[in-house]
Structures are given as C-alpha cells and as structure tokens.
Amino acid sequence: xxxxxxxxxxxxxxxxxxxxxxxxxxxxxxxxxxxxxxxxxxxxxxxxxxxxxxxxxxxxxxxxxxxxxxxxxxxxxxxxxxxxxxxxxxxxxxxxxxxxxxxxxxxxxxxxxxxxxxxxxxxxxxxx
Numbered sequence: 001x002x003x004x005x006x007x008x009x010x011x012x013x014x015x016x017x018x019x020x021x022x023x024x025x026x027x028x029x030x031x032x033x034x035x036x037x038x039x040x041x042x043x044x045x046x047x048x049x050x051x052x053x054x055x056x057x058x059x060x061x062x063x064x065x066x067x068x069x070x071x072x073x074x075x076x077x078x079x080x081x082x083x084x085x086x087x088x089x090x091x092x093x094x095x096x097x098x099x100x101x102x103x104x105x106x107x108x109x110x111x112x113x114x115x116x117x118x119x120x121x122x123x124x125x126x127x128x
Contacts (some may be wrong), residue, residue: 031108035059038101051095058089
C-alpha cells in the first residue's frame with residue numbers, strides 16, 4: 001500500500017470512536033445472525049433456493065465488513081457502500097419464510113448506516 005494510502009486508512013480509523021466501532025460490530029453480529037436465520041428458513045424446499053442464493057453475497061459482505069472493522073484500516077465510505085449492497089441483496093428476497101429474519105436484518109442495516117454516517121463527528125460536529 002502506498003504511503004498516502006496508509007495515512008488515509010489510519011485517518012479513517014482514528015476518526016472511528018471505540019463506541020461507534022463497538023456499535024457497528026454489535027449490529028454486524030446481529031445482522032449476520034439474522035441472515036443465517038433467513039437462509040436456514042429457506043433450506044427445506046427446492047423452490048426456496050433462488051432466494052437463499054440471493055442472500056449468500058449479502059452474508060459474505062457482512063463477513064467482509066466485520067473483518068474490515070476489526071482491522072486497523074476501517075473505511076467508512078467503503079463500509080457504507082457494502083451495507084448498501086447487503087440491503088440491495090436483502091430487498092431481492094421475496095420469500096415470506098424469511099420475512100421475520102429479514103425484517104430484523106433491515107433494523108440492523110438502518111442502524112449501521114446511521115452509525116457509519118455519524119463517524120468522525122462528535123456532538124459538536126468536530127473530529128473525534
């Protein structure tokens with residue numbers, strides 16, 4: 001990674017408060033559990049396979065996010081894009097068997113976007 005890239009990554013990580021990072025990781029853990037529950041609900045019938053397959057990229061992206069936020073180079077812009085990808089994947093699933101779990105997942109997605117959107121700003125609007 002070029003020196004400027006490392007500096008930028010470090011700046012993003014510095015702006016992420018421990019509280020925000022803890023919130024993000026907690027929401028990612030519950031989002032991962034909700035997606036697993038939704039996929040499990042779609043395991044029993046061949047007709048469920050299309051919706052189950054639509055959730056796979058979203059589940060992998062949640063893992064990518066978890067890895068990113070526990071590393072030293074958290075990137076809130078990339079994280080927000082990935083959360084939007086996850087949201088898009090979830091919105092494609094129409095099977096009512098997964099509806100409850102996906103409703104819970106949407107709650108975590110909304111919370112993640114809110115926390116990620118507030119990263120780097122304190123109550124006074126400055127950098128942490």
